[in-house]
Amino acid sequence: MRPEGSPVLEVNKLSKSFNSFRAVKEVSFELYRGEILGLLGPNGAGKTTIIHMLLGLTLPTSGEIRIFGLNPEKSRQREKILGRMNFSSTYVALPYSLKVRESLMVFAGLYGVKKPRQKIDALIEQFDLKDSANKAVRTLSSGQMTRLNLAKAFINDPEILLLDEPTASLDPDIADRTRNYLIEVKKIKNMAILYTSHNMKEMEAISDHLLFLHHGEIIARGTPAEVVRQFRSENLEEVFLKIAREVEV
Protein backbone atom coordinates (compact mmCIF):
# COMPACT_ATOMS: atom_id res chain seq x y z
CA MET A 1 0.00 0.00 0.00
CA ARG A 2 1.42 3.34 -1.00
CA PRO A 3 0.46 6.57 0.79
CA GLU A 4 -2.75 8.28 -0.30
CA GLY A 5 -2.98 11.60 -2.09
CA SER A 6 -1.32 12.84 -5.21
CA PRO A 7 2.40 12.19 -5.67
CA VAL A 8 4.89 15.02 -5.02
CA LEU A 9 7.14 13.70 -7.72
CA GLU A 10 6.06 12.09 -10.98
CA VAL A 11 8.35 10.67 -13.61
CA ASN A 12 6.88 9.61 -16.92
CA LYS A 13 8.82 7.66 -19.58
CA LEU A 14 12.07 9.36 -18.64
CA SER A 15 15.05 8.52 -20.86
CA LYS A 16 18.61 9.71 -21.07
CA SER A 17 21.15 8.89 -23.75
CA PHE A 18 24.80 9.85 -23.81
CA ASN A 19 25.61 9.62 -27.53
CA SER A 20 24.62 6.06 -28.45
CA PHE A 21 24.57 4.81 -24.84
CA ARG A 22 21.08 4.73 -23.29
CA ALA A 23 21.67 5.26 -19.57
CA VAL A 24 17.98 5.47 -18.62
CA LYS A 25 15.19 3.89 -20.67
CA GLU A 26 11.58 5.07 -20.35
CA VAL A 27 11.47 5.00 -16.57
CA SER A 28 8.18 5.92 -14.87
CA PHE A 29 7.48 6.15 -11.16
CA GLU A 30 5.93 8.32 -8.43
CA LEU A 31 7.04 9.45 -5.01
CA TYR A 32 4.48 10.24 -2.30
CA ARG A 33 4.63 12.23 0.91
CA GLY A 34 5.52 10.13 3.94
CA GLU A 35 7.30 7.54 1.81
CA ILE A 36 10.87 6.36 1.41
CA LEU A 37 11.38 5.13 -2.12
CA GLY A 38 14.50 3.05 -2.55
CA LEU A 39 16.28 3.14 -5.89
CA LEU A 40 18.63 0.22 -6.25
CA GLY A 41 20.58 -1.61 -8.84
CA PRO A 42 24.14 -2.49 -9.82
CA ASN A 43 26.71 0.18 -10.75
CA GLY A 44 25.75 1.81 -14.03
CA ALA A 45 22.07 0.88 -13.64
CA GLY A 46 21.05 4.55 -14.00
CA LYS A 47 20.21 5.46 -10.38
CA THR A 48 22.50 8.47 -10.13
CA THR A 49 21.55 9.69 -13.63
CA ILE A 50 17.88 9.65 -12.57
CA ILE A 51 18.67 11.64 -9.41
CA HIS A 52 20.70 14.15 -11.44
CA MET A 53 17.80 14.58 -13.86
CA LEU A 54 15.38 15.12 -10.97
CA LEU A 55 17.71 17.85 -9.70
CA GLY A 56 18.01 19.43 -13.13
CA LEU A 57 21.77 18.88 -13.23
CA THR A 58 21.38 16.69 -16.31
CA LEU A 59 18.69 17.32 -18.90
CA PRO A 60 16.58 14.32 -20.00
CA THR A 61 16.63 13.17 -23.62
CA SER A 62 12.89 12.49 -23.45
CA GLY A 63 10.11 11.98 -20.94
CA GLU A 64 8.60 14.17 -18.31
CA ILE A 65 9.34 15.10 -14.71
CA ARG A 66 6.80 16.87 -12.49
CA ILE A 67 7.78 17.91 -8.98
CA PHE A 68 5.04 19.52 -6.86
CA GLY A 69 3.25 19.67 -10.22
CA LEU A 70 5.99 21.93 -11.65
CA ASN A 71 8.43 21.34 -14.49
CA PRO A 72 12.10 21.45 -13.37
CA GLU A 73 13.28 22.09 -16.93
CA LYS A 74 11.77 25.59 -16.80
CA SER A 75 14.20 27.80 -14.92
CA ARG A 76 11.65 29.77 -12.84
CA GLN A 77 9.83 26.60 -11.83
CA ARG A 78 13.14 24.86 -11.11
CA GLU A 79 14.02 27.64 -8.66
CA LYS A 80 10.71 27.10 -6.80
CA ILE A 81 11.13 23.33 -6.78
CA LEU A 82 14.71 23.38 -5.49
CA GLY A 83 13.74 25.64 -2.61
CA ARG A 84 11.43 22.87 -1.37
CA MET A 85 13.75 19.92 -1.83
CA ASN A 86 17.33 19.01 -0.99
CA PHE A 87 20.04 16.53 -1.84
CA SER A 88 22.92 14.81 -0.15
CA SER A 89 25.54 12.49 -1.55
CA THR A 90 28.64 10.90 -0.13
CA TYR A 91 30.41 11.94 -3.32
CA VAL A 92 29.68 15.65 -2.96
CA ALA A 93 31.49 17.73 -0.35
CA LEU A 94 31.13 21.14 1.24
CA PRO A 95 33.73 23.95 0.98
CA TYR A 96 36.87 22.59 2.68
CA SER A 97 38.25 25.90 3.91
CA LEU A 98 35.09 27.05 5.66
CA LYS A 99 34.17 26.10 9.20
CA VAL A 100 31.18 23.82 9.71
CA ARG A 101 28.99 26.64 10.99
CA GLU A 102 30.10 29.00 8.19
CA SER A 103 29.37 26.37 5.59
CA LEU A 104 25.85 25.85 6.90
CA MET A 105 25.38 29.63 7.04
CA VAL A 106 26.14 29.85 3.29
CA PHE A 107 23.54 27.21 2.49
CA ALA A 108 21.01 28.82 4.84
CA GLY A 109 21.44 31.92 2.66
CA LEU A 110 21.09 29.98 -0.59
CA TYR A 111 17.86 28.38 0.64
CA GLY A 112 16.54 31.61 2.17
CA VAL A 113 16.23 30.14 5.67
CA LYS A 114 14.61 32.47 8.21
CA LYS A 115 16.42 32.66 11.58
CA PRO A 116 19.44 30.76 10.20
CA ARG A 117 21.45 30.75 13.46
CA GLN A 118 18.68 28.95 15.35
CA LYS A 119 18.22 26.47 12.53
CA ILE A 120 21.96 25.78 12.34
CA ASP A 121 22.21 25.28 16.12
CA ALA A 122 19.39 22.74 15.95
CA LEU A 123 21.02 20.86 13.05
CA ILE A 124 24.41 20.83 14.76
CA GLU A 125 22.74 19.28 17.81
CA GLN A 126 20.67 16.86 15.71
CA PHE A 127 23.61 15.55 13.68
CA ASP A 128 26.04 15.37 16.57
CA LEU A 129 28.33 18.06 15.17
CA LYS A 130 28.73 20.11 18.35
CA ASP A 131 32.44 19.32 18.77
CA SER A 132 33.25 20.15 15.18
CA ALA A 133 31.00 23.20 14.70
CA ASN A 134 33.92 25.60 14.72
CA LYS A 135 36.37 23.36 12.90
CA ALA A 136 37.30 23.67 9.24
CA VAL A 137 35.42 21.20 7.04
CA ARG A 138 38.73 19.81 5.76
CA THR A 139 39.58 18.53 9.25
CA LEU A 140 36.41 16.42 9.56
CA SER A 141 36.45 12.64 9.45
CA SER A 142 34.44 11.01 6.66
CA GLY A 143 31.68 10.20 9.16
CA GLN A 144 31.49 13.81 10.36
CA MET A 145 31.54 14.96 6.74
CA THR A 146 28.56 12.75 5.93
CA ARG A 147 26.69 14.09 8.94
CA LEU A 148 27.46 17.63 7.85
CA ASN A 149 26.16 16.79 4.36
CA LEU A 150 22.96 15.52 5.93
CA ALA A 151 22.69 18.63 8.12
CA LYS A 152 22.99 20.71 4.94
CA ALA A 153 20.29 18.57 3.33
CA PHE A 154 17.88 19.41 6.17
CA ILE A 155 18.67 23.15 6.25
CA ASN A 156 15.48 24.14 4.38
CA ASP A 157 13.17 21.52 5.96
CA PRO A 158 12.75 19.91 2.55
CA GLU A 159 9.50 18.28 1.52
CA ILE A 160 11.45 16.00 -0.82
CA LEU A 161 14.89 14.68 0.01
CA LEU A 162 17.13 12.92 -2.49
CA LEU A 163 19.85 10.88 -0.83
CA ASP A 164 22.58 9.22 -2.89
CA GLU A 165 24.33 6.60 -0.72
CA PRO A 166 24.19 8.83 2.36
CA THR A 167 25.52 6.21 4.78
CA ALA A 168 28.33 4.87 2.57
CA SER A 169 31.13 6.13 4.78
CA LEU A 170 29.46 5.91 8.19
CA ASP A 171 30.29 3.37 10.87
CA PRO A 172 27.44 0.93 11.67
CA ASP A 173 26.40 2.87 14.79
CA ILE A 174 26.09 6.27 13.10
CA ALA A 175 24.59 4.66 9.98
CA ASP A 176 21.90 3.03 12.12
CA ARG A 177 21.20 6.31 13.94
CA THR A 178 20.97 8.12 10.60
CA ARG A 179 18.50 5.56 9.23
CA ASN A 180 16.35 5.81 12.34
CA TYR A 181 16.44 9.58 12.12
CA LEU A 182 15.31 9.47 8.49
CA ILE A 183 12.44 7.10 9.30
CA GLU A 184 11.40 9.31 12.21
CA VAL A 185 11.63 12.58 10.28
CA LYS A 186 9.71 11.04 7.38
CA LYS A 187 6.84 10.24 9.78
CA ILE A 188 6.90 13.51 11.71
CA LYS A 189 7.28 15.84 8.75
CA ASN A 190 5.49 13.66 6.21
CA MET A 191 8.58 13.94 4.04
CA ALA A 192 9.15 12.15 0.73
CA ILE A 193 12.58 10.56 0.44
CA LEU A 194 14.27 9.02 -2.58
CA TYR A 195 17.13 6.87 -1.39
CA THR A 196 19.96 4.96 -3.07
CA SER A 197 22.35 2.59 -1.37
CA HIS A 198 24.42 -0.49 -2.12
CA ASN A 199 23.69 -1.78 1.35
CA MET A 200 20.83 -4.21 0.73
CA LYS A 201 20.03 -4.72 4.41
CA GLU A 202 19.70 -0.98 4.74
CA MET A 203 17.42 -0.79 1.71
CA GLU A 204 15.26 -3.56 3.11
CA ALA A 205 15.03 -1.82 6.48
CA ILE A 206 14.39 1.72 5.32
CA SER A 207 12.41 1.54 2.07
CA ASP A 208 8.61 1.57 1.95
CA HIS A 209 8.74 0.94 -1.75
CA LEU A 210 11.53 -0.16 -4.08
CA LEU A 211 12.49 0.33 -7.70
CA PHE A 212 15.04 -2.14 -9.00
CA LEU A 213 16.98 -0.79 -11.96
CA HIS A 214 19.14 -2.71 -14.37
CA HIS A 215 20.72 -1.36 -17.57
CA GLY A 216 18.63 1.79 -17.21
CA GLU A 217 15.26 0.01 -16.91
CA ILE A 218 13.00 -0.72 -13.97
CA ILE A 219 12.90 -4.50 -13.76
CA ALA A 220 11.06 -4.79 -10.47
CA ARG A 221 9.00 -2.62 -8.15
CA GLY A 222 7.06 -3.03 -4.94
CA THR A 223 7.70 -3.29 -1.21
CA PRO A 224 11.01 -4.96 -0.28
CA ALA A 225 9.12 -8.17 0.57
CA GLU A 226 7.28 -8.14 -2.78
CA VAL A 227 10.53 -7.67 -4.72
CA VAL A 228 12.20 -10.50 -2.81
CA ARG A 229 9.19 -12.76 -3.54
CA GLN A 230 9.17 -11.75 -7.19
CA PHE A 231 12.72 -13.09 -7.58
CA ARG A 232 12.09 -16.18 -5.44
CA SER A 233 14.91 -15.17 -3.13
CA GLU A 234 15.59 -15.06 0.59
CA ASN A 235 16.49 -11.38 0.78
CA LEU A 236 17.40 -8.32 -1.29
CA GLU A 237 21.09 -9.19 -1.25
CA GLU A 238 20.30 -12.40 -3.09
CA VAL A 239 18.06 -10.53 -5.55
CA PHE A 240 20.84 -8.05 -6.17
CA LEU A 241 23.43 -10.75 -6.84
CA LYS A 242 21.08 -12.60 -9.20
CA ILE A 243 20.47 -9.43 -11.19
CA ALA A 244 24.05 -8.17 -11.15
CA ARG A 245 25.26 -11.56 -12.35
CA GLU A 246 22.49 -11.69 -14.94
CA VAL A 247 21.06 -14.98 -13.59
CA GLU A 248 17.78 -15.95 -15.27
CA VAL A 249 14.89 -15.84 -12.83
Add this chain to the structure above:
Amino acid sequence: MSFRRISAMFLRHTYLYRHSFTRLIEIVYWPLLDLLLWGFVSVYITKLTSEGQTAPNFLAIFLGALILWDILFRSQQGISVSFLEEVWARNFLNLFVSPLTIGEYIVSLMLVSLFKVVVVFLVSSLLAWLLYSFNLFIIGIYLLPFMINLIILGWSIGLLTTAFILRFGQQAEVLAWGIAFLFQPVSAVFYPLSVLPDFLQVAARFVPASYVFEGMRAVIMGQSFPAGYLVRAMTLNLIYLILVLLFFFRMFKAVRVKGLLVHMGE
Protein backbone atom coordinates in the same frame (compact mmCIF):
# COMPACT_ATOMS: atom_id res chain seq x y z
CA MET B 1 68.77 4.02 -7.31
CA SER B 2 66.42 2.08 -9.53
CA PHE B 3 66.25 3.13 -13.17
CA ARG B 4 62.89 1.35 -13.48
CA ARG B 5 61.34 3.38 -10.69
CA ILE B 6 62.77 6.63 -12.08
CA SER B 7 61.47 5.83 -15.56
CA ALA B 8 58.09 4.85 -14.07
CA MET B 9 57.84 8.31 -12.52
CA PHE B 10 59.00 9.94 -15.76
CA LEU B 11 56.32 7.95 -17.57
CA ARG B 12 53.71 9.03 -15.00
CA HIS B 13 54.29 12.68 -15.95
CA THR B 14 54.66 12.17 -19.70
CA TYR B 15 51.31 10.32 -19.75
CA LEU B 16 49.74 13.60 -18.60
CA TYR B 17 51.09 15.38 -21.68
CA ARG B 18 49.91 12.58 -23.96
CA HIS B 19 46.35 13.03 -22.74
CA SER B 20 46.19 16.79 -22.47
CA PHE B 21 46.76 19.16 -25.33
CA THR B 22 46.59 22.16 -22.99
CA ARG B 23 49.48 20.84 -20.87
CA LEU B 24 51.51 20.31 -24.01
CA ILE B 25 50.86 23.87 -25.16
CA GLU B 26 51.72 25.20 -21.71
CA ILE B 27 55.34 24.04 -22.06
CA VAL B 28 55.96 26.64 -24.77
CA TYR B 29 53.22 29.12 -23.84
CA TRP B 30 54.96 31.06 -21.06
CA PRO B 31 58.42 31.29 -22.68
CA LEU B 32 56.77 32.51 -25.89
CA LEU B 33 54.74 35.18 -24.07
CA ASP B 34 57.81 36.32 -22.10
CA LEU B 35 59.79 36.55 -25.29
CA LEU B 36 57.11 38.61 -27.00
CA LEU B 37 56.55 40.94 -24.06
CA TRP B 38 60.18 41.63 -23.19
CA GLY B 39 61.14 41.66 -26.84
CA PHE B 40 58.70 44.51 -27.55
CA VAL B 41 59.75 46.36 -24.37
CA SER B 42 63.38 46.17 -25.59
CA VAL B 43 62.39 47.37 -29.07
CA TYR B 44 60.59 50.33 -27.47
CA ILE B 45 63.58 51.37 -25.36
CA THR B 46 66.06 50.83 -28.21
CA LYS B 47 63.90 52.92 -30.54
CA LEU B 48 63.78 55.80 -28.05
CA THR B 49 67.55 55.76 -27.60
CA SER B 50 68.39 55.48 -31.30
CA GLU B 51 66.02 58.29 -32.23
CA GLY B 52 67.55 60.47 -29.54
CA GLN B 53 64.17 61.17 -27.93
CA THR B 54 63.86 62.32 -24.35
CA ALA B 55 63.20 59.31 -22.17
CA PRO B 56 59.67 59.39 -20.75
CA ASN B 57 58.95 58.84 -17.08
CA PHE B 58 59.56 55.07 -17.16
CA LEU B 59 58.85 54.68 -13.47
CA ALA B 60 55.36 56.10 -13.88
CA ILE B 61 54.71 54.31 -17.16
CA PHE B 62 55.83 50.89 -15.95
CA LEU B 63 54.38 51.08 -12.45
CA GLY B 64 51.10 52.55 -13.65
CA ALA B 65 50.88 49.86 -16.32
CA LEU B 66 51.70 47.13 -13.81
CA ILE B 67 49.03 48.26 -11.35
CA LEU B 68 46.40 48.63 -14.06
CA TRP B 69 47.34 45.26 -15.60
CA ASP B 70 46.89 43.67 -12.20
CA ILE B 71 43.36 45.08 -12.09
CA LEU B 72 42.53 43.19 -15.27
CA PHE B 73 44.28 40.04 -14.09
CA ARG B 74 42.66 40.00 -10.61
CA SER B 75 39.27 40.75 -12.12
CA GLN B 76 39.61 37.67 -14.34
CA GLN B 77 40.98 35.56 -11.46
CA GLY B 78 38.12 36.70 -9.23
CA ILE B 79 35.78 34.91 -11.62
CA SER B 80 37.71 31.83 -12.74
CA VAL B 81 39.58 30.98 -9.54
CA SER B 82 36.48 31.48 -7.38
CA PHE B 83 34.69 29.07 -9.70
CA LEU B 84 37.58 26.61 -9.52
CA GLU B 85 37.50 26.72 -5.72
CA GLU B 86 34.00 25.21 -5.82
CA VAL B 87 35.20 22.57 -8.25
CA TRP B 88 38.24 21.66 -6.12
CA ALA B 89 36.09 21.49 -2.98
CA ARG B 90 33.59 19.20 -4.80
CA ASN B 91 30.93 21.67 -3.70
CA PHE B 92 29.76 22.59 -7.17
CA LEU B 93 26.75 20.26 -7.21
CA ASN B 94 25.54 21.47 -3.82
CA LEU B 95 25.29 24.98 -5.25
CA PHE B 96 23.33 23.98 -8.32
CA VAL B 97 20.86 21.78 -6.47
CA SER B 98 19.96 24.84 -4.41
CA PRO B 99 17.62 27.55 -5.77
CA LEU B 100 20.71 29.52 -6.86
CA THR B 101 20.32 30.48 -10.52
CA ILE B 102 23.23 30.62 -12.93
CA GLY B 103 22.64 34.37 -13.33
CA GLU B 104 22.85 34.90 -9.56
CA TYR B 105 26.01 32.79 -9.46
CA ILE B 106 27.66 34.92 -12.16
CA VAL B 107 26.75 38.15 -10.34
CA SER B 108 28.22 36.75 -7.10
CA LEU B 109 31.46 35.90 -8.93
CA MET B 110 31.58 39.45 -10.32
CA LEU B 111 31.21 40.84 -6.80
CA VAL B 112 34.06 38.64 -5.53
CA SER B 113 36.14 39.83 -8.46
CA LEU B 114 35.35 43.48 -7.66
CA PHE B 115 36.31 42.96 -4.02
CA LYS B 116 39.68 41.46 -5.03
CA VAL B 117 40.33 44.30 -7.47
CA VAL B 118 39.64 46.98 -4.86
CA VAL B 119 41.99 45.31 -2.35
CA VAL B 120 44.76 44.81 -4.94
CA PHE B 121 44.39 48.36 -6.22
CA LEU B 122 44.55 49.94 -2.76
CA VAL B 123 47.51 47.84 -1.61
CA SER B 124 49.57 48.27 -4.78
CA SER B 125 48.87 52.01 -5.10
CA LEU B 126 49.89 52.53 -1.49
CA LEU B 127 53.07 50.46 -1.89
CA ALA B 128 53.98 52.23 -5.15
CA TRP B 129 53.64 55.56 -3.36
CA LEU B 130 55.60 54.47 -0.27
CA LEU B 131 58.39 52.63 -2.09
CA TYR B 132 58.76 54.60 -5.32
CA SER B 133 56.95 57.88 -4.63
CA PHE B 134 54.68 57.06 -7.55
CA ASN B 135 51.19 58.46 -7.27
CA LEU B 136 48.80 56.59 -9.56
CA PHE B 137 46.21 59.28 -9.03
CA ILE B 138 48.18 61.59 -11.37
CA ILE B 139 46.09 59.90 -14.05
CA GLY B 140 43.26 61.92 -12.50
CA ILE B 141 39.68 61.68 -13.69
CA TYR B 142 40.49 59.00 -16.29
CA LEU B 143 41.55 56.48 -13.65
CA LEU B 144 37.97 55.37 -12.93
CA PRO B 145 36.91 54.70 -16.56
CA PHE B 146 40.27 52.98 -17.16
CA MET B 147 39.62 50.71 -14.21
CA ILE B 148 36.00 50.00 -15.18
CA ASN B 149 37.11 48.96 -18.67
CA LEU B 150 39.80 46.65 -17.35
CA ILE B 151 37.43 45.10 -14.81
CA ILE B 152 34.81 44.38 -17.49
CA LEU B 153 37.44 42.87 -19.78
CA GLY B 154 38.66 40.74 -16.85
CA TRP B 155 35.08 39.52 -16.28
CA SER B 156 34.71 38.57 -19.95
CA ILE B 157 37.99 36.64 -19.96
CA GLY B 158 37.11 35.01 -16.61
CA LEU B 159 33.67 33.90 -17.81
CA LEU B 160 35.10 32.62 -21.08
CA THR B 161 37.65 30.55 -19.14
CA THR B 162 34.94 29.27 -16.82
CA ALA B 163 32.78 28.22 -19.76
CA PHE B 164 35.70 26.21 -21.17
CA ILE B 165 36.37 24.58 -17.79
CA LEU B 166 32.69 23.65 -17.53
CA ARG B 167 32.82 22.02 -20.93
CA PHE B 168 36.29 20.46 -20.94
CA GLY B 169 36.84 19.88 -17.22
CA GLN B 170 40.13 19.95 -15.40
CA GLN B 171 42.31 19.90 -18.49
CA ALA B 172 41.08 23.43 -19.22
CA GLU B 173 42.01 24.66 -15.72
CA VAL B 174 45.32 25.90 -17.02
CA LEU B 175 43.42 28.62 -18.90
CA ALA B 176 42.44 30.22 -15.59
CA TRP B 177 46.10 31.04 -14.93
CA GLY B 178 47.30 31.86 -18.41
CA ILE B 179 44.61 33.13 -20.75
CA ALA B 180 44.74 36.78 -19.61
CA PHE B 181 48.45 36.92 -20.46
CA LEU B 182 47.63 35.99 -24.02
CA PHE B 183 46.18 39.49 -24.35
CA GLN B 184 49.18 41.19 -22.73
CA PRO B 185 51.47 41.62 -25.77
CA VAL B 186 48.63 43.06 -27.89
CA SER B 187 47.33 45.21 -25.03
CA ALA B 188 50.54 47.26 -25.31
CA VAL B 189 50.80 47.34 -21.53
CA PHE B 190 54.44 48.42 -21.24
CA TYR B 191 55.07 49.95 -24.68
CA PRO B 192 53.14 51.99 -27.25
CA LEU B 193 51.16 50.26 -29.96
CA SER B 194 53.50 51.70 -32.60
CA VAL B 195 56.18 49.25 -31.40
CA LEU B 196 54.11 46.28 -32.56
CA PRO B 197 54.32 44.93 -36.10
CA ASP B 198 51.44 45.99 -38.35
CA PHE B 199 49.44 42.75 -38.07
CA LEU B 200 49.57 42.89 -34.26
CA GLN B 201 48.53 46.54 -34.34
CA VAL B 202 45.44 45.45 -36.26
CA ALA B 203 44.77 42.74 -33.64
CA ALA B 204 45.29 45.28 -30.84
CA ARG B 205 42.45 47.41 -32.18
CA PHE B 206 40.08 44.65 -31.09
CA VAL B 207 41.50 44.49 -27.56
CA PRO B 208 39.86 47.07 -25.26
CA ALA B 209 42.85 47.07 -22.90
CA SER B 210 45.12 48.49 -25.64
CA TYR B 211 43.10 51.74 -25.63
CA VAL B 212 43.32 51.94 -21.84
CA PHE B 213 47.11 51.55 -21.76
CA GLU B 214 47.64 53.93 -24.67
CA GLY B 215 45.45 56.42 -22.83
CA MET B 216 47.33 55.94 -19.58
CA ARG B 217 50.67 56.62 -21.25
CA ALA B 218 49.29 59.72 -22.97
CA VAL B 219 48.04 61.13 -19.65
CA ILE B 220 51.28 60.33 -17.79
CA MET B 221 53.34 61.92 -20.59
CA GLY B 222 51.23 65.06 -20.29
CA GLN B 223 49.53 64.69 -23.67
CA SER B 224 45.84 65.28 -24.21
CA PHE B 225 43.78 62.17 -23.75
CA PRO B 226 41.88 60.96 -26.80
CA ALA B 227 38.38 60.49 -25.36
CA GLY B 228 37.46 58.41 -28.40
CA TYR B 229 39.71 55.67 -26.99
CA LEU B 230 37.46 55.29 -23.97
CA VAL B 231 34.36 55.10 -26.14
CA ARG B 232 35.95 52.42 -28.34
CA ALA B 233 37.18 50.45 -25.32
CA MET B 234 33.77 50.57 -23.65
CA THR B 235 31.91 49.63 -26.84
CA LEU B 236 34.19 46.63 -27.45
CA ASN B 237 33.93 45.61 -23.80
CA LEU B 238 30.13 45.64 -23.82
CA ILE B 239 30.02 43.65 -27.06
CA TYR B 240 32.48 41.08 -25.67
CA LEU B 241 30.67 40.79 -22.34
CA ILE B 242 27.33 40.15 -24.05
CA LEU B 243 28.89 37.58 -26.41
CA VAL B 244 30.70 35.83 -23.56
CA LEU B 245 27.53 35.70 -21.44
CA LEU B 246 25.61 34.19 -24.35
CA PHE B 247 28.43 31.68 -24.86
CA PHE B 248 28.49 30.86 -21.13
CA PHE B 249 24.73 30.20 -20.94
CA ARG B 250 24.91 28.09 -24.09
CA MET B 251 27.81 26.09 -22.67
CA PHE B 252 26.00 25.66 -19.34
CA LYS B 253 23.00 24.18 -21.15
CA ALA B 254 25.29 21.97 -23.26
CA VAL B 255 27.01 20.50 -20.18
CA ARG B 256 23.59 19.74 -18.64
CA VAL B 257 22.59 17.92 -21.81
CA LYS B 258 25.85 15.98 -21.86
CA GLY B 259 25.63 15.28 -18.12
CA LEU B 260 29.05 16.86 -17.56
CA LEU B 261 28.00 19.18 -14.74
CA VAL B 262 27.93 16.30 -12.30
CA HIS B 263 31.55 15.41 -13.10
CA MET B 264 32.88 18.80 -12.00
CA GLY B 265 35.59 18.21 -9.42
CA GLU B 266 36.08 14.54 -10.16
